[in-house]
Structure formats: structure tokens, C-alpha cells
Amino acid sequence: MKLKSSLILLVGSMVSISACTNNSSNVSNVPQDSSNQVNISSVRADHVVQIKLKNPAKDLISLSTKNFDLFGYKVKQKTVNARISTDEQNKLTSLGFKFNDTLEQNVAGSSGLLPGYMSYAQMKSKLDMLVAQNPAIAAVTNIGGTWEKTQGKSPNNIIWSINISSKKTADKKPGSLFIGGMHARELAPPEIMVKLAETLITQYGKDPAITQLVDTRDINIIPMVNVDGRIQVEKGNAWQRKNTHGQGVDLNRNFDSHWNYAGLNVPADWHDGDSNQSGETYSGTAPASEPEVKAIQDFYATKPNLNLVLDMHSYGEMFFWPVGYSNDAIPETAMFKNIYNNSFKNINYQGGTSMSLLYPTTATTDDYAYVKHHIMGLGMEVGQSFRPNYSEVETMWTQLKPNLLYLIKVSNTPVAAR
Numbered sequence: 243m244k245l246k247s248s249l250i251l252l253v254g255s256m257v258s259i260s261a262c263t264n265n266s267s268n269v270s271n272v273p274q275d276s277s278n279q280v281n282i283s284s285v286r287a288d289h290v291v292q293i294k295l296k297n298p299a300k301d302l303i304s305l306s307t308k309n310f311d312l313f314g315y316k317v318k319q320k321t322v323n324a325r326i327s328t329d330e331q332n333k334l335t336s337l338g339f340k341f342n343d344t345l346e347q348n349v350a351g352s353s354g355l356l357p358g359y360m361s362y363a364q365m366k367s368k369l370d371m372l373v374a375q376n377p378a379i380a381a382v383t384n385i386g387g388t389w390e391k392t393q394g395k396s397p398n399n400i401i402w403s404i405n406i407s408s409k410k411t412a413d414k415k416p417g418s419l420f421i422g423g424m425h426a427r428e429l430a431p432p433e434i435m436v437k438l439a440e441t442l443i444t445q446y447g448k449d450p451a452i453t454q455l456v457d458t459r460d461i462n463i464i465p466m467v468n469v470d471g472r473i474q475v476e477k478g479n480a481w482q483r484k485n486t487h488g489q490g491v492d493l494n495r496n497f498d499s500h501w502n503y504a505g506l507n508v509p510a511d512w513h514d515g516d517s518n519q520s521g522e523t524y525s526g527t528a529p530a531s532e533p534e535v536k537a538i539q540d541f542y543a544t545k546p547n548l549n550l551v552l553d554m555h556s557y558g559e560m561f562f563w564p565v566g567y568s569n570d571a572i573p574e575t576a577m578f579k580n581i582y583n584n585s586f587k588n589i590n591y592q593g594g595t596s597m598s599l600l601y602p603t604t605a606t607t608d609d610y611a612y613v614k615h616h617i618m619g620l621g622m623e624v625g626q627s628f629r630p631n632y633s634e635v636e637t638m639w640t641q642l643k644p645n646l647l648y649l650i651k652v653s654n655t656p657v658a659a660r
């Protein structure tokens with residue numbers, strides 16, 4: 243740990259905070275940049291509450307724009323989870339919300355990854371091993387370094403992409419891109435991304451449907467974008483979501499597409515959540531200010547055959563199509579609904595825009611893909627916790643696999659003439 247000060251956080255209905263040396267596995271993530279003063283009252287602990295929503299659409303917008311760290315929205319139960327500071331607990335009460343303490347599965351006392359999960363280093367070894375099994379159809383590429391690498395701090399922190407296709411005419415085939423690990427604390431998506439790569443490579447020549455996909459599509463998978471943040475999680479900072487630049491930037495609010503709602507006619511307070519450095523959706527100092535985001539944007543630019551991007555997050559069970567900041571239909575809404583009806587609806591995922599299912603978002607990678615490159619920019623939330631036991635990841639994969647293969651199949655559908 244390179245922190246000048248650290249905090250021990252005790253789990254319970256009340257949160258105790260005291261300055262001390264860092265020798266506990268219960269150490270929360272605190273801002274990394276020693277030039278920033280840590281505001282004790284704003285530090286969130288392992289204190290998670292389940293908030294009862296009266297009017298979910300209105301309440302979710304209200305809470306997200308007030309900078310609450312929201313996750314695990316349950317549509318039928320009308321509840322959402324939030325990790326809160328003591329200030330935020332008071333704020334919730336004053337806003338009239340009812341809430342109960344809850345436990346976020348496998349977070350309290352965490353000291354790294356759970357059994358079964360791959361570390362960043364193990365993920366890279368696994369990708370190399372898969373390529374070695376069939377180099378004729380697979381290759382691993384360095385698509386850029388992380389913030390820490392650009393600062394000379396962590397020379398090995400590289401974002402890796404694996405390409406899977408019969409190589410001769412790969413760049414002329416309809417392309418798709420699957421992204422995981424944009425948010426460090428979300429453990430299931432990188433595992434599912436590697437399972438997807440493994441299935442495509444090891445079943446090639448055995449399973450006729452997969453052989454057909456690899457022969458006729460250009461498939462790209464970036465299993466772990468936020469490598470710096472992920473390594474923090476591996477060190478025990480289970481709540482780390484953002485990268486490690488200053489107090490952290492939310493990579494999925496930093497893309498160059500209506501960054502911080504620029505150019506959109508939206509309520510003024512929508513900007514607030516994205517502008518607060520300590521917030522979990524802090525959007526950075528400028529569009530694509532973060533090297534991780536630049537790397538993904540450059541990847542889109544060098545792949546003119548891309549037709550479809552799926553960015554996988556956790557948790558909740560939802561499938562998103564563009565655009566994140568509006569409920570208004572876009573010309574392709576019927577097409578996206580059709581894709582949803584033929585895929586994730588069958589496993590009871592909710593489908594819609596981020597705005598219609600959760601709260602407004604902008605400058606996300608899926609909106610960027612749609613708005614800037616006019617390709618299918620899709621997102622999803624999988625699972626029911628940030629840190630599911632590995633057996634749950636296996637179950638998730640079994641459910642998701644046919645639907646992810648379906649997305650590869652329909653990636654030959656151009657959105658519109660470019």
C-alpha cells in the first residue's frame with residue numbers, strides 16, 4: 243500500500259472511523275493522491291443499505307445525481323442498494339427515504355479475490371495459453387497502458403485484447419467487441435469474458451455453430467480494462483470502482499460523447515454527480531482524459547469493421563441499448579428490442595436504456611460507440627453481487643453463453659450507412 247493515511251472501517255449499523263496504520267484486511271479504499279485531503283465524513287465504509295423507492299424512476303435519478311453509490315436495483319421489489327457514509331445516511335433520512343442495513347456478499351473482511359477467480363496476471367497467462375492452442379485463429383494485442391503505466395509507476399499494467407477469427411480476412415468480416423472490467427470491483431464480467439474467448443477457441447472445429455461464427459465474424463474481447471483498479475481489488479480494496487488517478491476517475495463516464503452531459507438539454511443537477519472528484523461517477527477533467535479510455539477509443543478507430551460493442555458490468559440483471567441519457571426512441575430502437583427479445587429476455591433480464599431502467603448516464607463506452615461510430619453500443623449488468631462465489635459465475639456463464647453467441651451472430655447487422 244502506498245497510502246500516507248488509511249482508515250480502518252468497522253462493519254456494523256454504525257461506522258467507526260479512526261486514523262491508524264494499515265495492517266488490516268478491513269481497510270477501505272481511500273484516495274490515492276496524497277495531495278488531496280481525505281474528507282472523513284465523505285469516506286464510504288462497508289456500510290451498505292437497501293433503500294425503499296416510492297417512485298423508482300424519479301428516486302433513482304434523484305439519488306444518482308446526488309452522488310450516491312447505487313447498485314443492485316431490483317425492479318419488482320422497488321429497492322436499490324447503496325454504500326453510504328454517515329453524511330449520506332443523514333441525507334437519506336432528511337430526504338424521507340426508508341432504508342435497512344444489508345450485507346454486500348463477500349465484501350466485509352475481504353483480503354483480495356475469492357477462490358476460483360483469476361488475478362490480472364493469471365488472466366494474461368490464460369489468454370497467452372489460449373492463443374498457443376490455436377494461433378491460426380487467435381492473437382493477443384496490447385491496446386495501451388493504464389494511468390499508472392503512463393506515470394511510470396506500474397510498467398506491467400497493460401490493457402490486453404484477444405482477437406478471435408480465421409485470420410486471413412478477419413478485418414473484412416463483421417466485427418464485434420466484448421468489454422469487461424471497466425469497473426474494478428465487479429468481479430464476474432472479466433471471468434465471463436475469458437470464458438467466452440476460451441469457448442470460441444477450444445470449440446472451433448468441434449462445435450459447428452462456433453466454427454461458423456469464428457469463420458465468418460471478427461470477434462474481439464477486452465476482458466479487463468481497469469487494470470490499476472483491479473490490482474487494488476486484488477490487494478483487498480474490494481470497493482474500488484474507478485481507476486487510480488487522483489481520487490479515481492469513473493472510466494465509464496469519461497468517453498468523448500456528451501461528456502458530463504455537454505451539449506444536452508438536461509437538468510442542471512445531472513452534472514453534479516459527474517463533477518465531484520470523490521464521487522463514484524466522477525467523469526475526470528476532460529473527455530478521454532484517462533489513458534484507459536483513450537485506448538478503447540483508439541481501438542474503435544482502428545477497427546472500422548466493428549458493428550457491435552457489448553460492455554459487461556455487474557450487478558443487476560439488465561440489458562441496455564443507447565442512449566443512456568434519454569428515454570426517447572432512436573431510429574434503431576425496434577432493432578435493439580428485437581435483439582433483446584431474442585436473447586436476454588429469455589433469461590429474465592430487463593431491457594431498455596439506462597435512463598429507462600436505472601438513471602441517466604453519459605460518456606459511457608456504449609453511448610460513445612453508438613454516437614461517434616454509429617455501431618450497436620450495448621451494455622449489461624450481470625449477476626446479483628459484486629463478488630459472487632465462483633460457482634455462481636459458472637451458473638451465470640451457462641445462462642449467458644447462448645445469448646453472447648447470439649450477439650456475435652447478429653454483429654453482421656450494420657446500424658446504418660456510415
Ligand SMILES: [Zn+2]
Nearest residue numbers: 425428555556
Ligand atoms: Zn460497472
